[in-house]
Amino acid sequence: MAQNPILRGFNPDPSFCRVGQDYYIATSTFEWYPGVQIHHSRDLVNWSLVARPLNRASLLDMRGNPDSGGVWAPCLSHEGGRFWLVYTDVKRLDGAFKDAHNYITTCETIDGDWSDPWYVNSSGFDPSLFHDADGRKWFVSMRWNHRWQGSGANPANDRFDGIELQEWSAERGLFGPKHDIYAGTDLGLTEAPHLFHRDGWYYLTTAEGGTGYDHAVTMARSRQIEGPYETHPERHVITARFAPENPIQRMGHGQYVEGHDGRHWHSFLCGRPVPGPRGPFCATGRETGLAEVEWRDGWLWLKGGGQVAPIALPFEVPQAPRAAxxxxxxxxxxxxxxxxxxxxxxxxxxxxxxxxxxxxxxxxxxxxxxxxxxxxxxxxxxxxxxxxxxxxxxxxxxxxxxxxxxxxxxxxxxxxxxxxxxxxxxxxxxxxxxxxxxxxxxxxxxxxxxxxxxxxxxxxxxxxxxxxxxxxxxxxxxxxxxxxxxxxxxxxxxxxxxxxxxxxxxxxxxxxxxxxxxxxxxx
Structure with missing residues (x-):
C-alpha cells in the first residue's frame, strides 16, 4: 500500500490546494534557493516537483539570512484563474525579535514566471490568503509579540499573540479594520492559520505546539469571519503528542482540501524518528503526510477516529518504487x-x-x-x-x-x-x-x-x-x-x-x- 510520508525528506509546512483533479502541495524551503517547493499529483500518491517559484532577486534574496530563516510556511491557493502564493522571508529568528516580511505573488500557471511580489506586512509569520465567496480577500496571520511575559494574548506562549485578520487587495494592500479572531489553546505556539468556508461556517485551522514532538493541527469555527471562534471539541484534529510509540511523530501544520470525488483530505507535517546516541532524531527532517478526514456534527475528524494519522494511505494506486x-x-x-x-x-x-x-x-x-x-x-x-x-x-x-x-x-x-x-x-x-x-x-x-x-x-x-x-x-x-x-x-x-x-x-x-x-x- 501507499504510505506516509508522501513527500519524503525535508518538505515541511504543507499548504494543500486543488484545481479540478489536480492537487498541489507547497512546502517551506527556508534558506535554500530557489524558494518554495511545489509538488503536483492527480492520484494523491505519486507526486512530482513542478515548480520552485521564488527564483529571482525581485522575489527573494536571502543573502545574510540566518540558518532556519528565509522562506517559512507558504500558502498556495487558486482563484480567478490564477495561483496565489503567500510567503514569509525571515531575516531574524533568534532572540526576542522576529524580522519576518510577508509577500504575495501570483501566476496563471504553476510553473510560469510568477509576478513581482506585493509586500504585505511584517507583523508575524506563516500567513495565508483566504478568497471568500463574495470576492473579498482576507490576509490571515499570527502576530508576534516581542515584549515581556504576560503582555500577549495566549496564556501558554504569549509571544504568539493570536491570529489576526484583515482585508487585502492588490490595489489597496491591507485595508479596513484588523480583527483578532483567535488566541489559540493552552498548548500554545499558535501559528500557520488557514481559513475555509463550509455549510455556513468559517473554519480556522492552526498549527500549535511548536515544530517538535508536541506539534498539532488545531481547529476552530465561527458563523462570522470576524469571529468569535470556538475550538474543536477535541482541540486537535491531528497530533501524535499522546502516542510516543508511533513510528511517525511531530504531526501538525497542514491544510484541508475537499477532493474532486467528494472525499476529504488534510495534509500535515511529520517526522520519522530513528534511534540516536542522545535519543531519537529525525534523520530525514520534517516531511509531508496526508490523511483522509470526515465531517461529523459540523467538525472535521480523522476518518476512522483518533488523532494520529495512519501510516498506510487508503488507495489502490501503486506507489512508484524508489530508484538509484x-x-x-x-x-x-x-x-x-x-x-x-x-x-x-x-x-x-x-x-x-x-x-x-x-x-x-x-x-x-x-x-x-x-x-x-x-x-x-x-x-x-x-x-x-x-x-x-x-x-x-x-x-x-x-x-x-x-x-x-x-x-x-x-x-x-x-x-x-x-x-x-x-x-x-x-x-x-x-x-x-x-x-x-x-x-x-x-x-x-x-x-x-x-x-x-x-x-x-x-x-x-x-x-x-x-x-x-x-x-x-x-x-x-x-x-x-x-x-x-x-x-x-x-x-x-x-x-x-x-x-x-x-x-x-x-x-x-x-x-x-x-x-x-x-x-x-x-x-
Missing amino acids: ISRDFTGPELPPEFQWLRTPYPERLFTLTGTCLRLTGRESLGSWCEQSLIARRQEESAYSAAAVFRADPPTWQQAVGLTTYYNRHKFHAALITREAGARVVSLVSCLGDWQGEQLTFHGLHSCPEGDVTLGVRVNGASQRFTLNGEEMGPELDASIISDEGGKGEHASFTGAFVGVVAHDLTGQGWQADVLRFDYDDRI
Whole structure:
C-alpha cells in the first residue's frame, strides 16, 4: 500500500490546494534557493516537483539570512484563474525579535514566471490568503509579540499573540479594520492559520505546539469571519503528542482540501524518528503526510477516529518504487533535486559546462551569504552517495568535496585540499557547537592523482566517508545532521542534505569540477 510520508525528506509546512483533479502541495524551503517547493499529483500518491517559484532577486534574496530563516510556511491557493502564493522571508529568528516580511505573488500557471511580489506586512509569520465567496480577500496571520511575559494574548506562549485578520487587495494592500479572531489553546505556539468556508461556517485551522514532538493541527469555527471562534471539541484534529510509540511523530501544520470525488483530505507535517546516541532524531527532517478526514456534527475528524494519522494511505494506486539516481551534469540545467543556499545569483557559484558541474569556490561552510554548496535532500534514514571530482587545489585555502549538511553549525565534510604541497582529503565536522562554531578535524588522508571519487554511507546515526570506494577516517555521528542535533529541535527546523561544496578563502574564485553525483537510498 501507499504510505506516509508522501513527500519524503525535508518538505515541511504543507499548504494543500486543488484545481479540478489536480492537487498541489507547497512546502517551506527556508534558506535554500530557489524558494518554495511545489509538488503536483492527480492520484494523491505519486507526486512530482513542478515548480520552485521564488527564483529571482525581485522575489527573494536571502543573502545574510540566518540558518532556519528565509522562506517559512507558504500558502498556495487558486482563484480567478490564477495561483496565489503567500510567503514569509525571515531575516531574524533568534532572540526576542522576529524580522519576518510577508509577500504575495501570483501566476496563471504553476510553473510560469510568477509576478513581482506585493509586500504585505511584517507583523508575524506563516500567513495565508483566504478568497471568500463574495470576492473579498482576507490576509490571515499570527502576530508576534516581542515584549515581556504576560503582555500577549495566549496564556501558554504569549509571544504568539493570536491570529489576526484583515482585508487585502492588490490595489489597496491591507485595508479596513484588523480583527483578532483567535488566541489559540493552552498548548500554545499558535501559528500557520488557514481559513475555509463550509455549510455556513468559517473554519480556522492552526498549527500549535511548536515544530517538535508536541506539534498539532488545531481547529476552530465561527458563523462570522470576524469571529468569535470556538475550538474543536477535541482541540486537535491531528497530533501524535499522546502516542510516543508511533513510528511517525511531530504531526501538525497542514491544510484541508475537499477532493474532486467528494472525499476529504488534510495534509500535515511529520517526522520519522530513528534511534540516536542522545535519543531519537529525525534523520530525514520534517516531511509531508496526508490523511483522509470526515465531517461529523459540523467538525472535521480523522476518518476512522483518533488523532494520529495512519501510516498506510487508503488507495489502490501503486506507489512508484524508489530508484538509484545518477547525474552526470551534461544537461543545460541543474538536476531538479538540487538546490543551493540563499543567493539569487547562482552563476557566481556554479556553471554547467556541458560535461560537468563547475564549482567556483566562494565563502566558507560557515557563511550566511555566498556558499558554493549544491545539495539534495536526504530522503531515507539510510543511503549512500558519491561524487567524482576533478580538482587541483593550490593551497590549504582552497578545497572541494562532499558534505552531509544541515546548517553552518551542523555538518561533516570530506574536502580535497593541499597540505605541505601534497594533495590530501581533510575530514572536518562542526558538531553542533552553536556559539563557538568550533571545527573538529578527523585527520588528513593521502589523495591519489587524477579524478577522485568521494563517497558517504549513512545508516541512522552512523556515517562513514569513502575515498575511491575505501572507508576513510572514523565513524561519524550522523544524528548531528538533524533538527535534534546541536542546540535542539526548536532552535533549527530544516532538514538533512548531501551534496558538493567548494570554497576559496582567498576570495579569488578558484574552480573545480564535479563529473558525476550518485544517490541511492534503497538500502
